[in-house]
Amino acid sequence: MSAPAAVFELRLRALPRFRVDLAGVTPLALGALGEAEAGRVAIRHGNEALALGELFEIRRRPANAPALHFEGDLSRFDRLAWEMEDGEIRVDGPVGHYAAARLRGGLVAVAGDAGGFAACEMAGGELAVAGSVGDFAAAALPGSMDGMRGGTLVVRGDAGARFADRMRRGTAFVFGNAGDFFASRLVAGTIALGGRCGAHPGWAMRRGTLVFAGETPAVPATFVETGHDLRVIWTLLARDLARAGGPFTALPDRRVRRFAGDIAVDGKGEWLLPE
Amino acid sequence: MSTLRLRGGRLYDPAHGIDGEVCDLGVRDGRIVALHENEPVDREHDVSGMIVMAGGIDLHSHIGGGKVNLARLLLPEDHRPAPRTDNPLELASCGACTPGTLATGYRYAEMGYTAAFEPAMALSNARHAHMEMGDTPILDHGAYVMLGNDELLLEMLAEGGDPALVRDYVGWAINAARAMGVKVVNPGGISAFKFNQRKLDVDEPHVQHRVTPRQVVHALARALTELAVPHPLHIHASNLGVAGNIASTLATIDALEGLRGHLTHVQFHSYGTEGPHKFSSAALALVEAVNAHPNVSIDVGQIIFGQTVTASGDTMTQIRNAALGSPRKWVGADIECDAGCGLVPFRYRDQSYVNALQWVIGLEIFLLANDPWRVVLTTDHPNGGPFTSYPHLIRLLMDKSFRDEQLARLHPEVAAHAALREIRRELTLYEIAIMTRAAPARLLGLADRGHLGVGAAADIAVYREDADREYMFRTPEYVFKDGELVARQGRIVATPVGGTHFVEPGFDGAIEQRIARYAEHHHALDFRNAAIGRDELCTCANGGQLLVTPCAVHGTNGT
Amino acid sequence: MEINGIAIDDTFAEAFPMKATRLVVTAHNETWAMHAAVAATGFATSVIACGCEAGIERHLDAAETPDGRPGVALLMFSMSGKELAKQVERRVGQCVLTCPTTAVYAGLADGEPIALGRNLRFFGDGWQISKMIGGVRYWRVPVMDGEFVAQETTPVVKAVGGGNLLILARDTDAALAAAEAAVATMRAVPGVILPFPGGVVRSGSKVGSRYKALPASTNEAFCPALTGLAAKTSLTPEVRCVMEIVIDGLTEADVTTATRAGMQAILERGAAAGVVRLSAGNYGGKLGPFHFHLRRIIAPEAAS
Numbered sequence A: 001m002s003a004p005a006a007v008f009e010l011r012l013r014a015l016p017r018f019r020v021d022l023a024g025v026t027p028l029a030l031g032a033l034g035e036a037e038a039g040r041v042a043i044r045h046g047n048e049a050l051a052l053g054e055l056f057e058i059r060r061r062p063a064n065a066p067a068l069h070f071e072g073d074l075s076r077f078d079r080l081a082w083e084m085e086d087g088e089i090r091v092d093g094p095v096g097h098y099a100a101a102r103l104r105g106g107l108v109a110v111a112g113d114a115g116g117f118a119a120c121e122m123a124g125g126e127l128a129v130a131g132s133v134g135d136f137a138a139a140a141l142p143g144s145m146d147g148m149r150g151g152t153l154v155v156r157g158d159a160g161a162r163f164a165d166r167m168r169r170g171t172a173f174v175f176g177n178a179g180d181f182f183a184s185r186l187v188a189g190t191i192a193l194g195g196r197c198g199a200h201p202g203w204a205m206r207r208g209t210l211v212f213a214g215e216t217p218a219v220p221a222t223f224v225e226t227g228h229d230l231r232v233i234w235t236l237l238a239r240d241l242a243r244a245g246g247p248f249t250a251l252p253d254r255r256v257r258r259f260a261g262d263i264a265v266d267g268k269g270e271w272l273l274p275e
Numbered sequence B: 001m002s003t004l005r006l007r008g009g010r011l012y013d014p015a016h017g018i019d020g021e022v023c024d025l026g027v028r029d030g031r032i033v034a035l036h037e038n039e040p041v042d043r044e045h046d047v048s049g050m051i052v053m054a055g056g057i058d059l060h061s062h063i064g065g066g067k068v069n070l071a072r073l074l075l076p077e078d079h080r081p082a083p084r085t086d087n088p089l090e091l092a093s094c095g096a097c098t099p100g101t102l103a104t105g106y107r108y109a110e111m112g113y114t115a116a117f118e119p120a121m122a123l124s125n126a127r128h129a130h131m132e133m134g135d136t137p138i139l140d141h142g143a144y145v146m147l148g149n150d151e152l153l154l155e156m157l158a159e160g161g162d163p164a165l166v167r168d169y170v171g172w173a174i175n176a177a178r179a180m181g182v183k184v185v186n187p188g189g190i191s192a193f194k195f196n197q198r199k200l201d202v203d204e205p206h207v208q209h210r211v212t213p214r215q216v217v218h219a220l221a222r223a224l225t226e227l228a229v230p231h232p233l234h235i236h237a238s239n240l241g242v243a244g245n246i247a248s249t250l251a252t253i254d255a256l257e258g259l260r261g262h263l264t265h266v267q268f269h270s271y272g273t274e275g276p277h278k279f280s281s282a283a284l285a286l287v288e289a290v291n292a293h294p295n296v297s298i299d300v301g302q303i304i305f306g307q308t309v310t311a312s313g314d315t316m317t318q319i320r321n322a323a324l325g326s327p328r329k330w331v332g333a334d335i336e337c338d339a340g341c342g343l344v345p346f347r348y349r350d351q352s353y354v355n356a357l358q359w360v361i362g363l364e365i366f367l368l369a370n371d372p373w374r375v376v377l378t379t380d381h382p383n384g385g386p387f388t389s390y391p392h393l394i395r396l397l398m399d400k401s402f403r404d405e406q407l408a409r410l411h412p413e414v415a416a417h418a419a420l421r422e423i424r425r426e427l428t429l430y431e432i433a434i435m436t437r438a439a440p441a442r443l444l445g446l447a448d449r450g451h452l453g454v455g456a457a458a459d460i461a462v463y464r465e466d467a468d469r470e471y472m473f474r475t476p477e478y479v480f481k482d483g484e485l486v487a488r489q490g491r492i493v494a495t496p497v498g499g500t501h502f503v504e505p506g507f508d509g510a511i512e513q514r515i516a517r518y519a520e521h522h523h524a525l526d527f528r529n530a531a532i533g534r535d536e537l538c539t540c541a542n543g544g545q546l547l548v549t550p551c552a553v554h555g556t557n558g559t
Numbered sequence C: 001m002e003i004n005g006i007a008i009d010d011t012f013a014e015a016f017p018m019k020a021t022r023l024v025v026t027a028h029n030e031t032w033a034m035h036a037a038v039a040a041t042g043f044a045t046s047v048i049a050c051g052c053e054a055g056i057e058r059h060l061d062a063a064e065t066p067d068g069r070p071g072v073a074l075l076m077f078s079m080s081g082k083e084l085a086k087q088v089e090r091r092v093g094q095c096v097l098t099c100p101t102t103a104v105y106a107g108l109a110d111g112e113p114i115a116l117g118r119n120l121r122f123f124g125d126g127w128q129i130s131k132m133i134g135g136v137r138y139w140r141v142p143v144m145d146g147e148f149v150a151q152e153t154t155p156v157v158k159a160v161g162g163g164n165l166l167i168l169a170r171d172t173d174a175a176l177a178a179a180e181a182a183v184a185t186m187r188a189v190p191g192v193i194l195p196f197p198g199g200v201v202r203s204g205s206k207v208g209s210r211y212k213a214l215p216a217s218t219n220e221a222f223c224p225a226l227t228g229l230a231a232k233t234s235l236t237p238e239v240r241c242v243m244e245i246v247i248d249g250l251t252e253a254d255v256t257t258a259t260r261a262g263m264q265a266i267l268e269r270g271a272a273a274g275v276v277r278l279s280a281g282n283y284g285g286k287l288g289p290f291h292f293h294l295r296r297i298i299a300p301e302a303a304s
């Protein structure tokens, strides 16, 4: 990286009247700018353009790695870290929709809740949400063939409906509960759920792995139990998932049942149900 | 009373043989009039040095109806890169190959087009088509109702095809759907598909009804002739996209037996089977047949490289194409067994042998045809490419060196061997004016559109002369719709509601009994709701003008 | 130089660059891990005709393996990465995939990857499943005892092959005892294998032969039967038996460490145990870039 790295602290002045589009406001984009220049970066507020500095008090200090630290209630701010390539963004409160959507690298940490489509079509990097996420997290944008396709999503709260719809690769954790159609149309990847889920989990999943560390869901007729010894792959997987902590810590010590499905589609996916 | 004068422009008005004459143009209350040169006017624009033409008319563009809407649903990603306009007159609308209704109107008007016709309106879905077109600002619009795969017509033909019966049925359908004409799509083939036939050539019988496409084409062409509908039968011939389909296309021309017919998107129907890939250009054979048959007109359906979506009533073809889709998803649908519908996203690639050859074939047709009055410029939006690529297409036709540059980038086998390399012709502004205005107006029977004569509607496009014809045709200096300035230098400045073109051929009302009986047995919709009344059409059309083209008997030849 | 009455020749072992990989084979218990490991490293004494030189590096406790089961670390060496890839695929395919309860993983962190499970997965006939865990891809192939898990690739590194130590003794008993003692200590060194049976080879060779078809032949200079006959001999009449230990290692330092450990084991036993001299094989230093000088290895400060 040639530009000198900097940490920007952005303190929200007041809740904006309309929704704000934060696409383009990334650590790398701001990194080369001074405090005043950063304040002049144009962002979309409703149907009008607004300077970043009108919404945030901005402070810049040099650092080893580029980062943005947002302070305040960002629940009206959408597309945080949209298509971000690298760097770090931390938010000390909630954020709006599309948080870390299409993320390619770097770290995004949200202390509050995130709206719909969090980490959707994310391809690399990590999104960690301390609160809950809305519907379609780790899923595909409408029309796209693939959802999340790499990286790690950690949700410490609950997830809405259609979590990881069409997800293709990567690892996603939900510490709490998930809504209906959890991991529907999953293409591949690994998802671990700490709590319980709504109706139709794994609906039409083709490949991939769902680990239900919490409440065991009713297994639909389109999933079949495979009675074989799978301790090897389970140990490999459980040890990796356990590093996320919380409800997953004890996974390596639990015995597991395996169901394959959804045989209504491809049938190469699996549910792992620890006892 | 409002008057307008365009002073000093160079007029291209082929309907009156005017080829670049410098002349003032007067407008009063939305109509072109002869103004005395000293007569004071409300507005005057100095357009000296600029090129003045009638507004463009697209006689084949999928802009309304269930199919178009399904395409939008299928490709939401086409709507993601929302063009952020700062023009408060433009309401939010986006999309490139599946633009929303509003974007369709804005983008057409911006490039000097003032009318577009939806070619494939399902009879049972005509209301939806009119509503979508009514929601499309600025443009006048109309639609052709799809017949020829409806079970009732096939039944009638199977019974012997009493011409009077067919004529009255067609007349009823045009009136019911408020159509401008009739399109037949893969004659009989869409129905045959439902009986598990996967191809149907011109003289192959439908397994159920034992009717051939030849019979369907002839019966419909005859009915339209007898009904005196100005627009000839709009024919999407058999075997679209199949190597060697030129034989079917020529057989279809033959089936007309001299009756008028408009072969649409002929590029997709002009394929031979020569060469190492068993896929070759049959443009020459097609053009020779068209030249030899004055009863036949064509539009080309040029392909443009890039992402689009193919939208067709031809379920049989689209099932075959689904595997080639990119991105790989598709939709098929059917309503009331009227016809069919298939949407397959497609990316035309210049490095694909087949796509490169398709591109070449379309251009060869444009450049080899000797009567521009029977050739209309289309990309079969969005099938060959979005209509927004017309300025690019015009440059390809007018600029040999630009064309050669593009040709050199194609799949090497195509670039090296295409007959197109040897074609020196560059279309003139006069010829472009024919293919984009005068000819489509004449083929549709629009007496007061597509020309700049006194009494014509003041749909006018004024272009600033530029050697780069693509730039010139993309950004007209002024565009007037019915005398109102709607676009200025590529920016929308007014968004009037467009009118609806349709015809009202007379027919014997006794036919309704039979249709009602059929509908009662086979349709989900109540026959009593089938026909769209005038008031209802007015509502559908967003209060726009109802533009009826009379069905006066006129000559059977195209020109 | 002489230590404990044993002479150390002023010579060096000459070694060559090779390509190597480490595999970790685990199984339900140590017995089955060993069965797989022994089979996979069988018939792998010399690249001359075996395609690779392979051996067991060490046993692994359950706590040391990725899947928490007992295992074995193997090292495999070939003259090229391509040949190594071929040998890995054949040996793992025939000897590990087939062996009850086993799984196989890459044992090195970095290097140019070659296929491990990538091609073996096709044994699954379409039922195989890939799984990414912690950034690593594994293949799961359904087999009769459950599923065979194999990491997708294994890294290949540059390595050193053909280090050697010659033990010149008064008789067969003395030579064998010395060689066995050396092998026992050398095998404890990480990163090396001794590819010959029991770690010892008696058919030391020279390059070329009077027979056109043979690229190598017996090294008459070290054959006691030819001491008085051959034009050139390296032996004295009291040497009646010579043994060689060949060493392949992941790095030059590993080979050095192993050579030193072997020499020390022999020297500690003293001349009374029947060893007369220690020597090494080379080609005059023209063929191999790695030279292991015996005197410098055993007494770095004394020599030079």
Ligand SMILES: [Zn+2]
Binding pocket: B185, B236, B264, B265, B312, B313
């Ligand atoms: Zn068509």
Ligand SMILES: [Zn+2]
Binding pocket: B060, B062, B119, B265, B380, B383
């Ligand atoms: Zn069309």
